[in-house]
Amino acid sequence: MEWIIDQPSNGTSVSDYVYEVLKKNIVGFNVKPGDRISENEISELLQVSRTPVREAFIKLSKEDLLYILPQRGTYISYIDLDEVEEARFIRESLEKAVIELATKEFSEDALFMLEQNITAQKNKIEKKAYSEFLELDEEFHKTIFQECNKGKTWSIIQQVNSQYKRIRILSFIANINWLQTIAQHQAIIEAIRNKDTEKGLKTIGEHLKKLNIEKMELKNKYPEYFKQ
Amino acid sequence: MEWIIDQPSNGTSVSDYVYEVLKKNIVGFNVKPGDRISENEISELLQVSRTPVREAFIKLSKEDLLYILPQRGTYISYIDLDEVEEARFIRESLEKAVIELATKEFSEDALFMLEQNITAQKNKIEKKAYSEFLELDEEFHKTIFQECNKGKTWSIIQQVNSQYKRIRILSFIANINWLQTIAQHQAIIEAIRNKDTEKGLKTIGEHLKKLNIEKMELKNKYPEYFKQ
DNA sequence: AACTTAAAACTTGTATGGTAGTATGGTTGT
DNA sequence: ACAACCATACTACCATACAAGTTTTAAGTT
Numbered sequence: 001m002e003w004i005i006d007q008p009s010n011g012t013s014v015s016d017y018v019y020e021v022l023k024k025n026i027v028g029f030n031v032k033p034g035d036r037i038s039e040n041e042i043s044e045l046l047q048v049s050r051t052p053v054r055e056a057f058i059k060l061s062k063e064d065l066l067y068i069l070p071q072r073g074t075y076i077s078y079i080d081l082d083e084v085e086e087a088r089f090i091r092e093s094l095e096k097a098v099i100e101l102a103t104k105e106f107s108e109d110a111l112f113m114l115e116q117n118i119t120a121q122k123n124k125i126e127k128k129a130y131s132e133f134l135e136l137d138e139e140f141h142k143t144i145f146q147e148c149n150k151g152k153t154w155s156i157i158q159q160v161n162s163q164y165k166r167i168r169i170l171s172f173i174a175n176i177n178w179l180q181t182i183a184q185h186q187a188i189i190e191a192i193r194n195k196d197t198e199k200g201l202k203t204i205g206e207h208l209k210k211l212n213i214e215k216m217e218l219k220n221k222y223p224e225y226f227k228q
Numbered sequence: 229m230e231w232i233i234d235q236p237s238n239g240t241s242v243s244d245y246v247y248e249v250l251k252k253n254i255v256g257f258n259v260k261p262g263d264r265i266s267e268n269e270i271s272e273l274l275q276v277s278r279t280p281v282r283e284a285f286i287k288l289s290k291e292d293l294l295y296i297l298p299q300r301g302t303y304i305s306y307i308d309l310d311e312v313e314e315a316r317f318i319r320e321s322l323e324k325a326v327i328e329l330a331t332k333e334f335s336e337d338a339l340f341m342l343e344q345n346i347t348a349q350k351n352k353i354e355k356k357a358y359s360e361f362l363e364l365d366e367e368f369h370k371t372i373f374q375e376c377n378k379g380k381t382w383s384i385i386q387q388v389n390s391q392y393k394r395i396r397i398l399s400f401i402a403n404i405n406w407l408q409t410i411a412q413h414q415a416i417i418e419a420i421r422n423k424d425t426e427k428g429l430k431t432i433g434e435h436l437k438k439l440n441i442e443k444m445e446l447k448n449k450y451p452e453y454f455k456q
Numbered sequence: 457a458a459c460t461t462a463a464a465a466c467t468t469g470t471a472t473g474g475t476a477g478t479a480t481g482g483t484t485g486t
Numbered sequence: 487a488c489a490a491c492c493a494t495a496c497t498a499c500c501a502t503a504c505a506a507g508t509t510t511t512a513a514g515t516t
Binding site for chain 2: 496497498499
Binding site for chain 1: 298325378380384
């Protein structure tokens with residue numbers, strides 16, 4: 001498969017540019033788990049020097065999207081279901097804590113944004129624009145965090161979420177139900193509006209547990225992407 | 229005040245070495261918030277090249293212990309109480325989620341480790357060895373996470389916790405009560421042993437909220453370390 | 457054919473050189 | 487006295503060179 005190489009947007013550093021390109025291609029499985037990449041190879045591919053490539057590698061290795069073996073090589077990580085589970089655990093813990101805040105206080109403006117987001121989500125689904133749908137999904141949750149003044153918390157989730165994202169992509173390729181996802185988003189909005197903390201917590205739990213069920217299914221379907 | 233420069237321990241990379249030295253000196257207030265440091269200055273001080281220094285800077289900036297202004301300079305961050313509060317929020321959410329697991333299943337061996345840790349804690353307090361006490365404190369919580377198979381979760385806390393750590397150091401310099409801390413640790417052990425989830429959650433809440441009370445007190449005492 | 461071994465071709469880690477952008481301090485013009 | 491300007495000395499960023507270690511390759515030996 002071919003690499004997707006967007007042009008660097010203005011204002012970003014070379015280092016960030018390399019990071020973005022690599023992340024996109026890893027999460028999108030354009031480079032496959034187990035593949036070996038090298039600083040030289042990427043620096044040539046993107047026409048930049050090794051330094052920013054190296055910095056991007058380090059950053060990605062912290063997200064466990066790749067692992068660096070000193071003096072040996074750098075490899076794309078396999079999806080580790082134990083890690084995915086822990087990422088889910090972290091995300092569930094933090095999302096629940098935030099939904100508890102959101103069901104106590106939430107501005108009308110932000111609620112409106114969430115609703116607009118959902119209509120956009122439906123649109124993308126009809127057009128079968130899955131990756132754009134996933135972006136909106138992320139945006140949805142991000143909005144809740146920001147409204148609760150927990151932007152840093154969201155960035156932590158982002159960091160842990162990389163592994164998780166790859167599974168979601170597979171899940172969409174495998175064509176598993178996304179209509180349920182939208183229904184859950186709607187339920188979250190209702191919970192916030194009615195200040196129904198109980199319902200909010202329950203929905204978030206289901207929302208994230210859904211993927212838990214799919215995990216084994218996906219591992220059977222794409223064993224070459226998984227650890228062991 | 230003088231910089232504390234330990235020798236590099238064998239096996240660690242130069243980059244990690246620089247990171248450790250810088251972190252220790254920032255958290256310990258040997259370099260003060262607002263101070264300017266540069267790649268050149270540090271590379272000369274530690275007798276290494278600029279590359280590993282730069283990598284350490286990037287890592288520390290992700291923990292918000294310093295901030296990099298491109299082409300302008302790198303500065304030690306002031307303590308931002310909003311950020312500290314969010315770090316506390318994250319930690320509380322994750323610690324509660326883990327204590328819930330711990331009060332359901334926990335090995336006898338690990339419980340023993342926790343008890344041994346507490347006796348060691350008392351020791352350090354008597355000797356007024358505060359920084360060593362803080363290390364044991366961290367170890368205590370880490371043990372719980374690891375026993376619950378949530379090592380990654382702990383590492384997330386570590387990352388977010390740097391800001392928080394600086395406050396704890398100030399708190400100890402200002403001589404605020406640590407006996408209460410030990411009592412709370414003991415209460416956590418009891419909760420785990422008796423599988424008393426309710427008590428566990430409550431204690432964790434108090435444990436972390438304690439610092440919340442001290443924050444304003446500390447800001448008044450050391451205004452030069454805080455933002456605004 | 458199977459095993460040794462040495463050299464070449466990789467890898468990442470570290471050092472150093474060069475560049476663009478920013479702050480600063482002094483000088484000049486008014 | 488004060489503002490405009492310019493030279494200088496910084497900064498972090500990126501490119502390149504070198505070092506240290508690993509893997510691959512292939513020739514040489516038994």
